[in-house]
Amino acid sequence: MKNLPNRIKKILIVLFWLCLWQAVSVLVRNRILLVGPAETVRALILQAGQASFWRAVAFSTGRICLGFLLAFAAGIATGALSYRSPAAGAFLSPPIQFMKSVPVASFVILALVWTGSRNLSVLISFLVAFPMIHMATETGLMHTDAKLLEMARVFRVPAWKTAFYIHRPSLYPYLLGVCRSALGMAFKSGVAAEVIGVPDGSIGEKLYMAKIYLSTAELFAWTFTVIAVSALFEKGFLALLRAASGPAAEKAEK
């Protein structure tokens, strides 16, 4: 095992866990309690052949991603505002702390009253991701190299150039870290909200139906779909973030 390439090692580890999962499902012999990977894949293939599967994926992914992207833009804007103006930071602090600490379920119920279930996942993924991105932006900007800022001030460099060449590189490592977790959280809470609100044609509704009909294979298949979609969006978004951050990205990832 020691001399195997990393890729092979990873595949072997995954295979081990899949085999264990299959073995346990065979031992349990109860398709309601646990289904194995083979049956999950079968259910997934069956679902993927239906147009409603893709519609549900598009419905939920589109809304959760929209909520996250709105949170990303708003979090950067308010984080930058808090950095520029401590008074604005103090003003924004209570709602940010509130959003951070209120349970997602409470938000879901409130949002159901306010907006109905259709766009529930937009609001919930926004509320989950926004405070995280706001705080990461503020912290990242506060850790900007003060000596470089002094240099820019002395040379009277325009504010946009200072933001692009000095603040942006300092922000990147903080945004990278927070976006990784915020994206995962947005998908988890977005889908959880859909399970509570049950909007028509969403992944949440499909998961809810799987629960009602005790179809564990479908439940697993949808769970796998959410994980895959979330990972794909994360990869794409982080690649864009990396490209937008220029040389800072390479330095931060070394």
Place this chain on the structure above:
Amino acid sequence: MRICGLTKSYNGIPVFRDLSLDFSDGGTYCLTAPSGAGKTTLFRIILGLEEPDSGTVSGLAGKRLTAVFQEDRLLEGYTALKNLRFVSGNRFSDDELNGLLLRLLPPDALKKRVSAFSGGMRRRVEILRALIAPSDAILMDEPFSGLDPETKRAAADLIRELAKGRLLIVATHSAEDAGLLGAATVRLDPLPA
């Protein structure tokens, strides 16, 4: 520029007391002083980065200053050209800036990021950055530290050429730097203990 009765202390320890100096527009000065005499503090006050305890710096209203700081302050992830572009505005074309860089750096350095540069190479980029930025006065804090005699001479030649007509104040330990730059020497004596 006139410095009048300037006093500055940190935690009750005076750096300089009642310091008065005169610098004429377009002049070149070497401010020589041993370490700890307050050269860097004086520069920071002139640049507006620190406030004196008392005294005034006059004659800088509406004037632009540039500086070589005591330590390197370059944009690490970028090339020397990008570092110059950061401050130069549109006064120079890329070809002109590369031509100036080639007077101080080896040709292969132009493709590298400054994070890969030696201390001396970084210093030369700092010097050039202060020279090409639009300004009325240039302050250089130990600009030749880390430079060998040959590159120091090349840097001094470029400073003389590009700083012409602007007030230039160079803080240095070495009295011979005044000769290299054709500068008048101003001595900043440390306060008696």
